[in-house]
Each structure stands twice: as structure tokens, then as C-alpha cells.
Amino acid sequence: MADMGCSSGPNTFLPIWEVMEAIDETCRKLNRKNPILQVFLNDLPGNDFNSIFRSLPSFRKKLEEEMGGEFGPCFIAAMPGSFYGRLFPPRSLHFVHSSYSLHWLSEVPEIPLNKGNIYLVETSPPDVHKAYLNQFEKDFTAFLRSRSEEMIPGGCMVLTIHGRDENNDSSGNHSPTIWEFLGMMLNDMVLEGLIEESKLDSFNLPIYVALAEEVKDVIRAERSFTITRLESFHVSWDSCIDDRCRDTMDKYTKGKYAAKQESTWKHSRVHSPIMLFP
Numbered sequence: 001m002a003d004m005g006c007s008s009g010p011n012t013f014l015p016i017w018e019v020m021e022a023i024d025e026t027c028r029k030l031n032r033k034n035p036i037l038q039v040f041l042n043d044l045p046g047n048d049f050n051s052i053f054r055s056l057p058s059f060r061k062k063l064e065e066e067m068g069g070e071f072g073p074c075f076i077a078a079m080p081g082s083f084y085g086r087l088f089p090p091r092s093l094h095f096v097h098s099s100y101s102l103h104w105l106s107e108v109p110e111i112p113l114n115k116g117n118i119y120l121v122e123t124s125p126p127d128v129h130k131a132y133l134n135q136f137e138k139d140f141t142a143f144l145r146s147r148s149e150e151m152i153p154g155g156c157m158v159l160t161i162h163g164r165d166e167n168n169d170s171s172g173n174h175s176p177t178i179w180e181f182l183g184m185m186l187n188d189m190v191l192e193g194l195i196e197e198s199k200l201d202s203f204n205l206p207i208y209v210a211l212a213e214e215v216k217d218v219i220r221a222e223r224s225f226t227i228t229r230l231e232s233f234h235v236s237w238d239s240c241i242d243d244r245c246r247d248t249m250d251k252y253t254k255g256k257y258a259a260k261q262e263s264t265w266k267h268s269r270v271h272s273p274i275m276l277f278p
Ligand SMILES: C[S@@+](CC[C@H](N)C(=O)[O-])C[C@H]1O[C@@H](n2cnc3c(N)ncnc32)[C@H](O)[C@@H]1O
Pocket: 004, 005, 006, 007, 008, 011, 012, 042, 043, 044, 047, 081, 082, 083, 084, 098, 099, 100, 101, 104, 105, 106
């Protein structure tokens, strides 16, 4: 299996854990020996792969403690490189997973002036929307094409993609993204003379937060995969707060807490896990 955009943090080993648990459970039911698993962790070459491999012994120890060491051997390797190109030999992967990574574009699209903003906002000109969508379509198509060559027929791919709703709040009001807030802060810094206005105007983020329909359209147009399941779920902006504390906090305390958390950027957005078969 391969995990595309594995990063180097607490989430890096989660997909391997989940897969091993699922295999273990299935093998028990079928009264079969667990297979040998080879896992490739993929990310860009700048990712801190060294820290992943340094924490591998403690991951193995935890796995053995919790799963009783009854699973088959698991070989873990790194595969640095962009997932928008080929990374593996033809027909070599049974399972591909990617979580929270495909909203990163391969480059910032050529866009007309997106004044005072660093990403799409409700008031961005239509041409800016179009340029971002075009880049997403081009990149996601390249991702699917590469994986379609690397996966065996009958393999499976599970993607969790950072997405958006058409009406992104239950009342139908526009709720700003974290990047819109960042843009506002940078605008304040321009007003305070800390940043040059032209620098803010020319800076745009290489991300695109797609609608589920846009994701489906690319998969259908590329034609290598069929979608067997597509779900959407919301992650609330205060999801970084422990459930036990959330109910006792007022909204200002929650706001302050969330603003200080690194994970806050995973705020009230839609995420679409999709399961694809080549
Ligand atoms: C937000 S992290 C997701 C980490 C982890 N998968 C998770 O769900 O928490 C996104 C990761 O995607 C990686 N990434 C972005 N563009 C990539 C590309 N073209 N090829 C490979 N990895 C990429 C980033 O370097 C980053 O580590």
C-alpha cells in the first residue's frame, strides 16, 4: 500500500494502523494467516522522513502491545516525490490512501489580480475561481492517471479530500475560510506599514478546496476509476478542543483556544472520503 502525502506528525502512522487492524480482523474471520504488508510513505522530498523512521520503533512497540503481535510482518519504506507524477512501477500497488493532501496544488495558477487576498474569497473575480479550478482539474487528473498505471486491477483507493459546500453554513451564510482570515490579518499588516501592498496582492496560495461535484467530474472525465462510495462530513472549527472541555467553555474562550492551536486550520469545512476502484 501507499499513503500519499503522509507528512511527519502524529497522523503519519494512522492509516497503516487502520489497514493492519482491518486486515487482522478479516483474517481472523476467514481463519487465514495475515499477509505480509509493504507500506510506502510518500510525501515531497522536503518532508521530515528522518523523524518518521526515528519514531518507527515506538510505533511497532505500540502496535505489538495493542494488537498482540499477531499480524504478519510489515515493511515500511519512504517514497519521496510529488504524487502528481509517477512514483511506483506499473501494477505494483494494491491499496492507495491519501488524506488531507490533494487540496495542495502543484503550483499557484496564473491568476488575474486577487486584490488583498491570498486565496479565493466570495468576492474574488470569476476568472480567479476559474484559474484555480483549472489547476485543480489538471493536477487531480495527473494524480489519477499516475495511480491508474501503478495500481493492480482490482485494487482500491481511499481519498479524504478537504472540500467545501456550495452554501457553507447551515444558515446559508458565507462562512470565511481560515485563509480568508489570514488574508484579513495580512491586510491589517499592510495598513500598519509592516508589509508592502504589492507583495500581498501578488501572493496566492497553491491550494484548491473543491466541491464534491468537482471531484466527481474529474474522476469521471479521467475514466480510470469508478467511485464506489462518496461521503461528506463536517469538521467543526473547534474540533481541536477536547470533548470533555468543549461544553464547559463559552464561545470566546473556545475562540481563543482554537486560535492558538495548530490544528485550527482544519476548521469547519467539508471533507469527502471517496473510495475508488481502477
Ligand atoms: C495536511 S498534510 C496531511 C498529512 C496527513 N496525511 C494527515 O491526514 O494528517 C498534507 C501533506 O501533503 C503533502 N503534499 C503536498 N503536495 C504534495 C505532492 N505534490 N506530493 C506529495 N505530497 C504532497 C505535504 O507536504 C503535507 O505533508
